[in-house]
Amino acid sequence: MNDALNSLVAPLGRLAEVELLTGGQFATTYRVTLADGERVVVKTAPVGTDGLLTYEHDLLRAEALVYGLAAELPALLMPRVLLTDFSRSLLPSDALVVSHLPGVPLVDAGFGPASSDPRTARAERGTGAVLAALHAIEGSAFGYPCGRQEATWAESFTGMVDELLEDAARWSVPVPVDEVRSALARHAHVLGDVPRSALVHTDLWAGNVFVDPGTGAVVGVIDPERAFWGDPLADLVGVDPMGREPGTPALLAGYGPLDVDSPSARTRLDLYRMRLCLVMMIEITPRRFEGDWVEPHRAAVTANLHEALAALA
Template sequence: MLDHAPAPLDDATLQALTTVLAPIGRLTHAEPLTGGMFATTYRATLADGERVVVKTAPTATERLLRHELDLLRTEALVYGLAADRPDLLMPRVLLIDLTRSVLPSDVLVVSHLDGTPLVDLGGLDDATHCVVQGELGAFMARLHTVRGDRFGYPNAAAGLQAATWPDAFAAIVGALLDDAEAWRVDLPADRVRAVLRRHAAALAEAPGPVLVHTDLWPGNLFVDPATGSLVGVIDTERALWGDPMLELVGADQRGLGPVPPALLEGYRSAGGELALGTPAGDARLWLYRMWISLVLVVEMVPRGYTGDWVAGHRADALANLHAALDALDWRLGTIAVRGPRPWSAAPRAAPRRI
């Protein structure tokens, strides 16, 4: 699904992929897809010419955050929910192997999507950017018609579920703070917990539980490069049952500015409505900006990120965390005192989180 120059696969990996894919076809070619910093993904071609994508979960589970346990099973679950919904633009599950008998992790095989990853298109003209944002908003609204029974992450291994959204969200944030403590990531944990308590009533006004992708950044969106039309969505491994407004921060993980009008119009055009502009809705948006900033800061340590971009990435995420806390501490819905970072079409020098 991602077109980057791959390195050749070793014989052992090719043999393992051949064995895994045998129930659906004979492997004739495979190559790794680079750019991910979580799962390992391969594009494989079968003897009948069909191309498929093989995804394996990380084997070093001791380096996973709590909410990342069994994520490949969540991805398969969501694709299954979308199987009879072509309007959700997701791959079809062709095979899932949870035995870990061939490869040392869960394996998911899905259909290959057409289109180009939005992150690979570079700068878009204003008209195409509006098309992309409008179609993304409409997709969000369609996805949010899928409803669940409980709030939180569907993967039972994480244990981050509850009957109410305030309880589920508090558990999700609490797990991140526990992970931070375990990995010795310095965070204003007491301030985060105080903000959660103070704004529990705003969380209680959230609708749901609906299916939220939580990671709709441009690397997970496939578009028609000629028109900007959205043609595919991948990597649902971090999906959860929650407040639809949470989707906004997953789509723009480093932005603090206004949500693009074209995205909101697309959401409304597909029958959705978000609570932006209300005291409770604005409080929740800042809470979710706090949450995504926590994720970005905490995950860097167990991932072992390296490179020139790391210091700036961490500084930006920490600045956004404090900006969200300031907004929640002072006056809800106003621009944070540290200044807004506009909604961005793509993260700057940020890792692909697939």
């Protein structure tokens, strides 16, 4: 692997050191130190595609696209794309090389609750500000940057959920199909309340937000490979996938004016929770997750899905 990585980063310099980074469940990520001391991050997609959900094909290409859009917007605090290799000639899968960010992931910063640690509140406000800047980027359609797109959000979101139900059937994952379809049919009209497509990160939890551990200031944002063009409210579910509230007060203060309390907004938030829970339930099987955490995780996701469905019923 080092020989392939050396060839990949050769246009940037000679490879001196490689460190495999853990924590992700999709891509394989390396921190690479070059001979001149510069550090870069290399991400490679899974080699086999048989364990991918339908929407997960070409995710690194989507990530590169989002980083390209962010390059002109410093407020997004995203890495710069240094190299891409989608030829699959140097490595057996897509590869993306980006700049190395400062700081540490918020999940590892050791901050206390926002009520007792001002660094946490600052990090949450900063996350809200990043989301607001991201959502100012408008698309010409709704859907995945490198996948299926539609003219309306209702068509796009319904298609996203349909694909997930097909994935569940493919891997024989038991999900409440009838309840999901009923919720979609009952509430499709509220999806029409989204007139413009915004760029939605979808996965901006505390592991993908980098902060200054001394101050709590947000210094970087990573992993937008699951982004889509859609409703900004979906990002409030991605920030806290297992929560029931649409963001913390500090995050919403950092974001600025945003309707999270109207009947339409509350219903859409539950629809997005439903979708994300389906993703988390289904991916366990094809990815063959292992460890003591898997069954408690499955149980928590299942409970959260049924809470969302109950609210939608």
